[in-house]
Amino acid sequence: MSAQLHISDCAQQVRLLKQLRRFELLDEERIRELEKELLFDDVPVTVCLKQLIQSRELTTFQAKTLLQDVAHQLVLGNYLLKKPLGAGGMGEVYLAEHRRMQREVALKVLAPKYVQDEEMRLRFQREIRALSRLSHPNIVTAFDADESDGTSFLVMEYVAGVDLAALVKKNGAMSVSEAMNCILQAARGLDYAHREGVIHRDIKPQNLLLSREGQLKILDLGLARLDQDSMPEACLTETGSMMGTVDFMAPEQAMNTHTADARSDIYSLGSTLFYLLTGTTMYSGTTLVEKLFAHRDQPIPDLPEEVGHPLCEIYQSMVAKDPENRFQSMQEVIQTLEQLIKNQQNQETVLFPGVIRDSDWEQFDNLNHSEVNLKSTRVDYAAKETVKGQATMESTVLIPMLTTNERAPRTQKQEAVNLISDSKSRWLTARLLGAIVLLIFLGMTGQFFSDTEDRSEVSSKVAGHTEIDGSSAEFRKEAGALSPDGNFNPLHRCSNK
Incomplete structure (x- = not known):
């Protein structure tokens, strides 16, 4: 044995x-x-x-x-599979390595059970064709497509990260800034795809991958519609069938998949925004049909109150029931989100007129931080700042918010620089005015006479009985007195001898 x-x-x-x-x-x-x-x-x-x-x-x-x-x-082919990364409707995705280049890639393999399925093969080819015409930082890049021993596969860039659905499931709902950042990146990728004639038709958190560096990538274009496509749409779906994920699908796409356009992707992206901010889908239902009717008939659910009115308006415009009432292009979504982000950044800081120069940073670096007390309060599009100046004086100013295309959002460091510069300029102006007033006063009192004039006579005219180098009694002994007409009275000196 x-x-x-x-x-x-x-x-x-x-x-x-x-x-x-x-x-x-x-x-x-x-x-x-x-x-x-x-x-x-x-x-x-x-x-x-x-x-x-x-x-x-x-x-x-x-x-x-x-x-x-x-x-x-x-x-x-030339690729060695290392481990599975995930599975989709058409097959599995593996981490692989090019055997000669030793480059890690993501390999999407058509499942063996679909090798003889004409519809699935056509969908797989469609994804290959869609990715081949797209090159954008927010869309996963396709490197190659091939077939080996009857197995079709698509080679894509490998992105170390996690999809948004898994991220929300693990950590809960995102913050407003995190969600806006993800949606904005997705919108940029989709805007590029739309301009290239590609409609995704399956935008959802599972198809949005966030890398460790914070860059978002759009995945899975297997359901994409390509303009000027020689492949008939009927080859992919039977009449009356549906393509996409119900929880994030636009009402018109559910009614007729073949007419879905860029506005359908906008609706799906708005539904994704709701999921990121709440951790749940827009509508619940026990059956697919219930969810479909909910997207068509039920009122649009509100976002949490803490999200804020401007973003709620954007969301409402993205998920309007009628496509005509939505944003008409992804570019409009991008512009509106970017403006909102800029406004929010401006409301958190005070922007002073003028441009920060390089020399201003030296003033800040040499600044004793205890001399500046910044207290900002958000008041619509203005902010109130209390600044303590150098001469223990305190001034309060109300400065309207400025929005410029050239300048990046101000930091607290930049605010301090502007506040210091403003305070210094006011202090210098005050000192200059004081010097001018003093010169006028001295000129009127005769302080600036010729050098030949008797010093004692000048002193007597200016000061009268004011002490100069001694008591007033000693001054009277040395300098005499002034007569009523303002002239020197020598008799007074004689009377003291």
Whole structure:
């Protein structure tokens, strides 16, 4: 019995080495090392595979495939499958690596059960054609499309991240700023696709992937409609059938898939906005038909009160029942969202007239921060700032909000610079005016006479009985007195002798 087990183990070890070598899963030198361990040191196959997983030479998915003796399923053309990333209606998506370029990609494989399904094959080809004509930062990029041993696959860029549905499910509803950022990025990608003649028709949180760097990518164009397409729409769906996801589908798209246009994508994106801010879909229902009628007949659900009126208006315009009452293009959505974001940023800071110069940053860097107390309160499109100046004086100013296309949103640092510059300019103006008044006063009192005039006479004219270098009594002894007509009275001096 033990001999039979030993023979079985040897056979398994030989099959593993043969698969590794045939499909070039490891380089030849490494395979020879494993050959020594397996055949001469009698290391079990499972132990060997576990070591390869720990050293990251193989993935768990690859090791399991090798144990099943189906290593051929790991190779598609020039690509080596590493692990599954997810599954869709048409097949599965894998993390793969180009064997020569050693570049990681996402490989979408048409499921074997659909190989003979003409409709699914046409949908897969449609996605390939749609992605091939699109190149945008917010749309996943297609690198290649091919067929290997009867299996069709699409090669796309690999984006390390998570789709918005999974993100909300894990962390709950997004903040307003996070949701607006995601929707704006999606709108930019869709606007580009629409201008290229591609209507997505299946926009939903699951098809919006957020990378670790915060960049959003639109996925899955399998249901996309291409303008000037030689492939008849009837080839993809039978009359009366439906394409898309009911929870995010526009009413007119549910009624007639073939007439869905850019405004249908706008509705789906508005429904996605609702989901991101609430964590739930717009309408609930136990059946598909109930949800379809809800999108058509029920009132539009409100967003939470804390979202704010401007964004609520945008949302209402995106999900209007009648396409004519919605935004008519994704470009309109982008412009409105960008303006709202700009206004909100402006309301959180005070923008002063003028332009910040490079030298202003030096003033801020050298500033004692305790001398400035910024207290901003949002009041529609104006803000009230209390600024403590240098001469212990306090001034309150109301400054209207400014919106400029050239300047980026101001930071608190920039606010402080402007406040300091304004305070300094006012202080300098006050000092200048004070100096002018003093000069006028001195001129009127005769302070500026010629140098030949007697010093004591000038002092007496200016000061009268004011003390100069001594008491008033000593001054009278030295300087005499003034007569009623303003002239010097020498007799007064004589009387004191």
